[in-house]
Amino acid sequence: MEEERIILVAVATSDNDDTLQSLIELEELGQTAGAKTVGKVIQNREKIHPGTYIGKGKIEEVKSLIYSTHADTVVCDDELSPAQNHNLEEALDIKVIDRTVLILDIFAQRASTSEGKLQVELAQLRYRLSHLTGTRSGLSRLGGGIGTRGPGEQKLEMDRRIIKQRITQIRGELVQVKRTRELTRKKRQENHVPVIAITGYTNAGKSTLLNKLTGAGVLSEDKLFATLDPVTRKYEFENGGKVLFTDTVGFIRKLPHHLVQAFRGTLEEAKYADIILHVADCSNPDMDAQMHTVYDTLDRLGIGDKKIITAFNKIDLAEDGIILKDLRADKTVMISAKDGTGTEELLKVIEEVIMDRKRLVDRTFSYNEAAKINEIHNIGQIIEEDYRSDGIYIKAHVPKEYVYMFE
Template sequence: MGTIFGHTHGLKASHRRRLERLSHRRLPPDQIITPELARALAELSHEMHRQVGVLVDRKGRIEYVVVGDARQIVWPDLRRIRTSSGRFCGLRCLHTHLHGEPFTEEDLTDLALLRLDVMAIVEVTDQGAPARVHVAHLLPAQPGDPDGGSVASRFQFLEPKPPGQLGVNFLELIESLEEELARNRRLVHPQDERDRALLVSVTTGSLAEAEESLEELRLLSESAGLLVLDTLVQRRKEYDPKFLIGKGKLREVLIRALQLGADMIVFDQNLTPGQVRAITAATDLKILDRTQLILDIFAQRARSREGKLQVELAQLRYLLPRLTDADTGLSRLTGGIGGRGPGETKLEMDRRRIRDRIRHLEEQIEALRTDREQRRQRRRRAQIPVVSLVGYTNAGKSTLLNTLTRSCVLAEERMFATLDPTSRRLRLPNGEEIILSDTVGFIRRMPPDVIRAFRATLEEIADSDLLIHLVDASSPYLEQHIEVVERTLRELHLGDIPRLLVFNKCDLVAPEVARNLCRNYGALA
């Protein structure tokens, strides 16, 4: 006996039996719907005064029978049957409308979010007979349509016709659509094997600031090894508590991801655990937020034992409140019958293990912190001045350290190329020696978990006699970068250390621009 999903309360026993019999029907695989199935759906819908729908696989088997109310229908969770990127989910949706209305926003949203093969609407007459069938499907990206375009360019609406006169070979239609999706994916950077990402930002303030932040997210994504396919920005009065962005915009994002063959969606804002679950429930794409992306970069860059420990600590602190039990049917794994106590669920065990690992990492980092403190005390006894290079990420701190001390510290034109602090001796022209230290770069909205985990590293700055605040003179956002670094230093209680503002990369700007910057900020170049 098949399971009936949806709004089943109050159904008559005869209606339940007829709905259950629907699940035993088979459709010819090449037909979207048959007149017989359309008639059965229309009669049931008319008698119950509720929408009735079915989800049919590509072999013509009815996988789900769903009952709605008079105005809408809610589909069950389809995550377990999702397929790979660039393909539809393998189900076509057929359901009734009682009032002759065409596709609603909810219908198109379901078509996009569930990645359905097609959505078909059966009009039900006042006599309970099927009238016309409306059919829609998603469209691959069109040439010359770089941003997804209008609704008309995202959906194809077939001409409404009676059930027996649609004249569409369903299997050929789906095969051609998926071939075009695969072709589009190959055409976009065909030799590039990196993960493909779509970047999304939501703002309640200035669009210009949001676009600036999104550009920084693009640089972060490329630094993490992602291929950025497209960016989307939404301006709202307030953030949506469930999805962060509006449901309509989420539909647009997921359609665009399907059209371009994206593997993941990266949000410029930090997502709450609930938002991650809600967005993940709507798509099988990987979902990242800004903090996750930064932590991933840190994990790639960490070379020293201390750096790896600090990154793992930050990742676990971020993961702990977001850990969920995907299978709500899991039984308790210990205790219960034959044991003592109520037992632990797998989720509780995972959380306990993470807390234990966090404590262990904190102890190891504290020991390394003690070692660092001993080294700093030796330097203080030797009375060697310490000068630390601070600044926004990718300002050129490591390159300057290499140039001044003739070192070979890794220096690359990408964000967070340096993660582990590096110190070198430098002999000044007057013969005096100093310790020159390179530090991890700062960035706007630096994740608190990162700052906590890297406390031992950032304490290196606290013992400095002078901070050289290095600024990329070629950056169009240098004013904001200066403010971010100064604010971060104040938050770390390092604002009282003497600082020297120095503009770097002046070869990338006109000499007059460099002179004006130095004059306006009282800086060197």
């Protein structure tokens, strides 16, 4: 298919000052979805027009822009109501989609595991279902292209009854997947290996960092949402301590509600981690807003009061003398995941935070306490173990919540 030509439309309201940045991001999203941006329009309005998103005069302006640029599609930067979507399509006589549909479309193209595919399809179908309501013609005006493609290029279903059936079916399949995931998680917890969730804005360099630290060989690209499915890799410190790093889907502003629901399992990786490793792209002028979005999303997911280490990434590209602060973080480090600068320091900081959660056991156990020593082997790191005439001498680090068992 030929590249879809899109015009981006946004409304800057008085309580929203990052419209321009959001529009730049929308262009990147479009590019990731394989479309070419041929025009951008911002309307300043007190409020979004309830019926048509933008006002009458602006509609005329967009119309002539469509004419002069031969655009195929208009993409609005906020989620449209079914009525807004319908009215705007009528007025412009062209396919109109919103930011949500664009993001869902990218997810659909990117999903690779069966779980990822199911989650995306669920989000898409639920969005569709909610947008079939209330409009006379539903989404039938849409031709092909963005917004019509499900995972694996399959065409998205249009029929309400079939959509509902498929949703029920996907839900059933996802319950099974969830069970498996919970089992893996439980096993990990039993092993007492600390889990570090690499989180952050999309394109911040999370996968690059995972690769640098563990040689994971995960795809990293200068594209939004290169990673969808969680990948976990082990790392072993010199003292024998192990940790698991989990790389997962990135966040973005206005992350679609349907997507958050469908991807809850994936997004919640952070919730079950011991430490949040927040990767921020300090070469991006939009970093502060991005970090804000990340914390907002983490709060929405209920991460609680976990330790947060923020890695200011891409310092190789950052301005000299840049001042970097993160008040939510317990520790911050400057790194370049690409060339490895600062990654040693980062690992040291991670180790410190982990050690902070551990206590030293340093005593001699009698020979009939062998079960306890087994337990230490399971959940801690032995520094020294010596079988002596008066018993077994142990020096080891154990998680502080278990130290009472060995006192």
